[in-house]
Every structure is written in C-alpha cells, then in structure tokens.
Amino acid sequence: MYKRIAGTKDILPDEVVLWQQIEQTIRQVFSLYNYKEIRPPVIEDAALFNRSLGESAEIVQKQMFLIHNKEDTYALRPEGTASVVRSYIENNLDKTNGFLKLYYVGPMFRFERPQKGRLRQFHHIGCEVIGSLDPDLDVEVISLANTLLTRFGISGYKIKINSLGCQKDKAKFNTNLQSALKDKINALCEDCQVRYQKNPLRILDCKNEECQKIVRGLDIYETYLCPECKDHFAKVREGLDVLKVNYEVVPYLVRGLDYYTGTVFEISHPDLGAQDALGAGGRYNNLVKELGGPDLGAIGFAFGVERLLLCMQNAAVKTQKSNLVYIISLGQTARKETIKLLDLLRKNDIIADIDYENKSLKAAMRKANDLGAKFVLIVGDDELKKGVVMLKDMQKGEQKEVNFSDLLKELKC
Numbered sequence: 184m185y186k187r188i189a190g191t192k193d194i195l196p197d198e199v200v201l202w203q204q205i206e207q208t209i210r211q212v213f214s215l216y217n218y219k220e221i222r223p224p225v226i227e228d229a230a231l232f233n234r235s236l237g238e239s240a241e242i243v244q245k246q247m248f249l250i251h252n253k254e255d256t257y258a259l260r261p262e263g264t265a266s267v268v269r270s271y272i273e274n275n276l277d278k279t280n281g282f283l284k285l286y287y288v289g290p291m292f293r294f295e296r297p298q299k300g301r302l303r304q305f306h307h308i309g310c311e312v313i314g315s316l317d318p319d320l321d322v323e324v325i326s327l328a329n330t331l332l333t334r335f336g337i338s339g340y341k342i343k344i345n346s347l348g349c350q351k352d353k354a355k356f357n358t359n360l361q362s363a364l365k366d367k368i369n370a371l372c373e374d375c376q377v378r379y380q381k382n383p384l385r386i387l388d389c390k391n392e393e394c395q396k397i398v399r400g401l402d403i404y405e406t407y408l409c410p411e412c413k414d415h416f417a418k419v420r421e422g423l424d425v426l427k428v429n430y431e432v433v434p435y436l437v438r439g440l441d442y443y444t445g446t447v448f449e450i451s452h453p454d455l456g457a458q459d460a461l462g463a464g465g466r467y468n469n470l471v472k473e474l475g476g477p478d479l480g481a482i483g484f485a486f487g488v489e490r491l492l493l494c495m496q497n498a499a500v501k502t503q504k505s506n507l508v509y510i511i512s513l514g515q516t517a518r519k520e521t522i523k524l525l526d527l528l529r530k531n532d533i534i535a536d537i538d539y540e541n542k543s544l545k546a547a548m549r550k551a552n553d554l555g556a557k558f559v560l561i562v563g564d565d566e567l568k569k570g571v572v573m574l575k576d577m578q579k580g581e582q583k584e585v586n587f588s589d590l591l592k593e594l595k596c
C-alpha cells in the first residue's frame with residue numbers, strides 16, 4: 184500500500200468543508216479591504232528565493248524542495264512574497280496598476296522535520312501590498328490580520344510588533360548586536376555561533392532557551408533606529424491604538440528572512456505548542472528594487488492555514504446545513520424515471536443525488552440521514568402509477584405525496 188509522504192496531509196471531504204469556509208471568509212474580508220487575488224505558479228527558479236530570502240536563511244540553506252532540470256534548478260515555493268514580487272515586476276504591474284493590494288491562498292513547501300503544526304506541504308493565506316511607504320498601510324495590514332482572526336472565531340492570540348528600521352538601521356542593529364555578544368559567543372548554541380559571523384540578527388530568532396535568555400538581557404534595542412524609522416514606527420503604534428488593535432512591542436522580534444525592513448510582526452497562539460506562530464509579516468521596502476523593479480515600499484503577511492485550523496478546533500465553527508434532496512427508487516421501472524427526475528432537479532439548481540448502491544429502503548433512509556439530506560424522495564411502482572412521489576421532510580420528520588408537476592415548487596419553498 185502506498186502512503187503519503189511524511190509532512191504532507193490528505194484533506195478529506197469532511198475537513199474540506201472547513202477549508203471552504205475559511206476560503207470564503209478570506210475572500211469576503213480581502214474584498215472588504217479592496218485586495219485582489221493573484222495566483223502565481225507553485226514552482227519558480229530557485230535563484231529567486233536565494234536572492235530574496237537571503238543565502239544564509241534557514242529556508243534557503245536547508246528547507247527548499249529543489250528540482251534539478253538540465254542546467255536549471257527549480258524550487259517548490261517555500262513562501263509567497265518572492266513569487267508575488269517577481270510576478271508584479273515581470274508583468275509590469277507597476278506600470279499598469281502602480282499601487283496594488285494583492286492576496287493569495289495556496290500550498291507552500293519546506294523540507295522541515297514534521298511535528299504538530301509543522302508540515303512539509305502546508306498552506307498560506309497571504310497578502311502583499313506594493314507601492315507605498317505610508318505607516319497607515321502598516322496599520323491596515325496588521326488590523327486586517329486581526330480582522331481575519333476575529334472572523335475565524337479565533338481569540339487568545341498575541342500580536343507582537345517591532346521595527347528593524349531601514350537598511351542602514353538594520354546594519355547598525357547587526358553591529359550593535361555583534362559587539363554586545365562579543366564576550367558571550369561561547370555561551371551561544373552552535374548555530375548561533377555561525378549566525379554571529381554571517382547574520383547576527385538571526386540569533387534573536389533562535390529557539391534555544393540559553394540563546395533567548397542572553398539576547399533578551401541585552402541593552403541595545405531601539406537604539407539603532409534613525410529619526411524617520413522611529414517616527415514611522417510611532418505612527419504605526421498610534422494607528423493601531425486608534426483602531427483598538429491589541430499589540431505588544433517586542434524589541435527582539437526579528438524575521439528570519441533578509442528582505443524584511445521596518446515594521447515586522449508576528450501573531451502567536453498558546454494552543455499551538457512549540458510552533459506557536461500563527462502568522463507573520465512585515466515591510467520589505469527594498470525587495471522590489473532588488474529583484475529588478477522600481478524603488479517601491481511594500482508590506483505583507485501570511486497565515487498558516489493548518490495552524491489556523493488547530494486554533495479553530497476550540498472556536499465555534501459554522502456547521503453548514505445541507506440542502507441535499509436524496510432520491511430512493513424502488514424497482515427498475517422507477518429507477519428509469521428517477522434518473523430523469525434527478526436530471527430535472529439539477530437543471531433547476533437543486534442539489535440532488537440518488538441511491539446508487541441499491542440499498543433496501545431502510546438502509547437508504549439511514550444513508551440519507553447520514554448525508555444530512557433535507558428531503559428524501561421515494562419513488563416506487565405505486566407512486567409511478569399515481570404520478571406522485573413520496574416526499575419526506577427530514578428536518579420536520581413529515582412525509583406526504585406530491586404530484587410530479589408540483590414537485591419543483593414544493594422543493595424550492
């Protein structure tokens with residue numbers, strides 16, 4: 184028997200209902216905020232991610248699913264931002280649309296050690312807004328993330344924000360961090376000793392308790408921001424206060440990818456355990472230019488759908504009522520007529536199905552019940568002779584004979 188690959192998941196029909204509800208909600212919310220959907224391919228030139236995320240990023244170093252094809256190397260996308268920016272530039276969207284608010288939903292791939300909330304194929308709900316440096320946009324994007332969680336019925340999460348500042352500030356942050364950690368290098372984990380040389384900011388992201396204790400005790404935070412970046416961050420906080428979005432400023436919050444600048448944020452939830460990030464995002468004001476486009480500010484975020492679902496298990500999930508009309512035919516003559524009836528119902532936009540397993544009446548009724556059918560139509564020789572069907576209302580538990588000619592009217596009301 185074949186088995187699915189470790190870290191992947193079959194989303195079975197019962198669960199798909201929830202996924203569809205999530206997708207419906209995000210489409211409603213994103214359109215309320217005037218975002219348009221974009222669907223880039225799941226496979227890209229690997230170099231796009233090396234360049235955007237940074238050669239030393241964990242994803243690039245260890246987690247990309249690569250496909251070698253002659254002299255090209257492709258990657259299954261590990262995240263959406265780089266693809267969206269590539270698409271924005273390649274399709275000249277800056278010339279036709281300029282400022283653009285985009286969202287996407289789809290699978291992402293990272294070769295990670297699978298555990299609760301950590302998969303090798305998972306799904307992002309994400310957005311990217313390209314073409315503005317306005318701090319009010321940061322406020323919109325963070326409050327949009329907040330609105331989505333509220334609409335999903337999720338509570339108890341924490342929004343953590345910080346500012347990495349512009350490229351110059353980030354460089355200063357790195358230098359300050361390096362000098363503050365100079366005489367503590369040996370106490371850092373092995374990975375962080377490498378990070379110390381290559382990209383010190385990543386040390387702040389380390390999950391090792393000892394490393395966390397060391398960096399949290401440092402006195403270097405917010406000292407690296409230039410006046411413009413300080414002002415930008417103050418405006419973001421003010422805007423969030425006006426909208427009454429709860430957040431916490433976490434000065435050692437950084438993101439593990441090179442492209443982030445300015446405002447960064449992460450949303451965590453205690454129900455998630457070790458992998459507690461529900462979503463994350465931030466500004467990437469240099470990426471569009473770095474990938475060959477114009478010099479435009481941009482910001483985005485992504486939620487992991489599987490982690491949203493873990494948090495929604497406790498939240499109230501809307502159960503969808505079924506409008507199914509289930510047909511049970513008794514005998515071969517009736518079957519012919521009911522196939523025509525089935526076709527008629529569907530042509531009239533009525534969700535309908537029939538017992539293809541030729542069960543006994545009792546078993547077929549049980550099946551209709553299991554399917555959550557709203558109505559059952561029973562057609563046998565007697566009904567055919569009289570030109571009627573037996574209509575059973577499954578919610579009310581009542582049944583009556585209905586003339587064929589009145590059936591559509593009866594089912595639609």
Ligand code: AMP
Nearest residue numbers: 300301302305460461462463486487490
């Ligand atoms: P990131 O691009 O790493 O900031 O990820 C954004 C969100 O995607 C995270 O907060 C998680 O909810 C989700 N996510 C990231 N990696 C995984 C993974 N391997 N498995 C499941 N969800 C993930």
